[in-house]
Amino acid sequence: MSDKKPVIITDAPAPEGFEGEGFFATKLSSVIGMARKFSLWPLPFATSCCGIEFMATLNPTYDASRFGMERNSFSPRQADMLMVCGTISKKLGPVLKEVYTQMAEPKWVVAVGACASSGGIFDTYSVLQGIDKIIPVDVYVPGCPPRPEQIIEGVMQVQALVESESIRRRDMPEYQHLLDSYNISN
Numbered sequence: 599m600s601d602k603k604p605v606i607i608t609d610a611p612a613p614e615g616f617e618g619e620g621f622f623a624t625k626l627s628s629v630i631g632m633a634r635k636f637s638l639w640p641l642p643f644a645t646s647c648c649g650i651e652f653m654a655t656l657n658p659t660y661d662a663s664r665f666g667m668e669r670n671s672f673s674p675r676q677a678d679m680l681m682v683c684g685t686i687s688k689k690l691g692p693v694l695k696e697v698y699t700q701m702a703e704p705k706w707v708v709a710v711g712a713c714a715s716s717g718g719i720f721d722t723y724s725v726l727q728g729i730d731k732i733i734p735v736d737v738y739v740p741g742c743p744p745r746p747e748q749i750i751e752g753v754m755q756v757q758a759l760v761e762s763e764s765i766r767r768r769d770m771p772e773y774q775h776l777l778d779s780y781n782i783s784n
Contacts, residue, residue, distance in 0.1 A: 635666065645686065648711035649684050656670070678704060682709050684714060685720060685725055686729055708752050734776055
């Protein structure tokens, strides 16, 4: 029998609150924000080379599971972070919009790479010049293709947004106006 004590590792600092012997009290929104921050389930919408770089973030070298991205979801109804990686043609735009509308609230969108952000080098009639023409984007990751470190930085920016976002933001008229501007019904 070993007399070693178990090691308890806490990655997340406790949210701001009151603590004492045997209790901790804080705002519900702080606890929900912290829980959401470390449990993002990405839906990779990968169409080209940026998708390969996204896949590299999941390997042991970069280990995206450190950031709560343990499980990739390939169903929009079980994902809360849409990772659009690569070139989106105008024919594919309605499919992307449908995937976005099938995701449950709250949801966040990351445009990975120059093509998803602005059309990249493909300034042609058939390529969508940025996914923000059809769906709202929360974080843009620059690069052609972006390195896995850049994608992880983008995920960390989403985490900061998730942690600080009010749990009632999605119910506000401003958010509904944003969705209306994209012709998306909530």
